[in-house]
Amino acid sequence: MSSEAFQEDSPGPRGFSVDVEDHGETVVLNVVGEVDLVTAPVLEESITTVLARNPEMVVVDLTEVGFLASVGMSVLIGCNEQAGDDTRFRLVASGASTFRPMELTGVADVIQIFPTREQAMTED
Amino acid sequence: MGTGGVNSGQQQLDDVREGDLHFRVPAAPARLTSLRHALAEWAERSGLSREDREALVLASYEAMANSVEHAYAGQLQGVLDLRAVRDPQLGRVVVTVTDYGQWKQPPRNPGTRGRGLPLIRGLTPTAEITTSEQGTTVAMSWPITEPEH
Numbered sequence: 046m047s048s049e050a051f052q053e054d055s056p057g058p059r060g061f062s063v064d065v066e067d068h069g070e071t072v073v074l075n076v077v078g079e080v081d082l083v084t085a086p087v088l089e090e091s092i093t094t095v096l097a098r099n100p101e102m103v104v105v106d107l108t109e110v111g112f113l114a115s116v117g118m119s120v121l122i123g124c125n126e127q128a129g130d131d132t133r134f135r136l137v138a139s140g141a142s143t144f145r146p147m148e149l150t151g152v153a154d155v156i157q158i159f160p161t162r163e164q165a166m167t168e169d
Numbered sequence: 170m171g172t173g174g175v176n177s178g179q180q181q182l183d184d185v186r187e188g189d190l191h192f193r194v195p196a197a198p199a200r201l202t203s204l205r206h207a208l209a210e211w212a213e214r215s216g217l218s219r220e221d222r223e224a225l226v227l228a229s230y231e232a233m234a235n236s237v238e239h240a241y242a243g244q245l246q247g248v249l250d251l252r253a254v255r256d257p258q259l260g261r262v263v264v265t266v267t268d269y270g271q272w273k274q275p276p277r278n279p280g281t282r283g284r285g286l287p288l289i290r291g292l293t294p295t296a297e298i299t300t301s302e303q304g305t306t307v308a309m310s311w312p313i314t315e316p317e318h
Contacts, residue, residue, distance in 0.1 A: 081205070082198035083198050112205070112226070112227070113227075115234070115285045119284060141223045142223055146227060150288050
């Protein structure tokens with residue numbers, strides 16, 4: 046009870062949140078806030094938990110992420126590896142705060158990134 | 170005073186020129202978040218383009234994260250200095266991050282980590298890393314593109 050109350054009062058550091066939405070065989074994680082040293086472990090745990098269910102596809106939507114540090118990119122790379130051949134792992138990102146750094150570090154060469162969630166969920 | 174509107178418990182040092190920013194904080198992840206926000210606020214008035222401001226905030230954060238993760242690994246606590254200086258004469262903004270720990274050579278195969286330094290180099294036209302026995306300084310600069318307002 047007390048831990049639940051604590052989470053209610055402070056929904057993660059700096060309003061960081063990851064909402065998990067099931068869409069049939071696809072699971073979408075909607076990430077809101079800033080991904081840095083403090084919040085990256087929360088993101089990692091959320092994605093890892095979803096991957097453990099072996100869904101057909103996991104889409105991590107970073108549209109509402111205003112800051113993405115390299116520690117967050119390392120989490121995404123690790124999760125992509127964890128997804129392996131069984132689960133298709135995709136990102137939604139565009140713009141200077143998320144897509145550009147992932148381009149610069151080569152993450153965009155390793156993980157499929159789409160500009161919109163609809164494209165990520167529907168394209169082959 | 171230096172930059173106004175920021176007081177999250179960091180030490181704002183006195184020897185700071187009007188309009189510049191200097192914080193000395195414990196090198197701990199939680200402190201970097203508020204420092205990053207202070208830097209972003211400062212950058213708003215720096216005359217940098219929006220794209221360069223985003224690059225400045227991310228590159229500076231990566232340099233600070235490097236200090237937290239590597240320089241002081243295994244130590245209880247160190248401090249780091251974050252300085253941001255606007256130099257209209259040279260037409261540039263310079264950010265330096267200094268720690269007083271041990272420089273750790275990046276491993277040849279960093280695995281899923283080790284994206285910090287490549288990212289810094291991609292985000293700034295000039296990144297100079299100076300290491301000594303006393304610690305490490307990362308200096309980064311961006312050209313001023315807009316007149317002061």
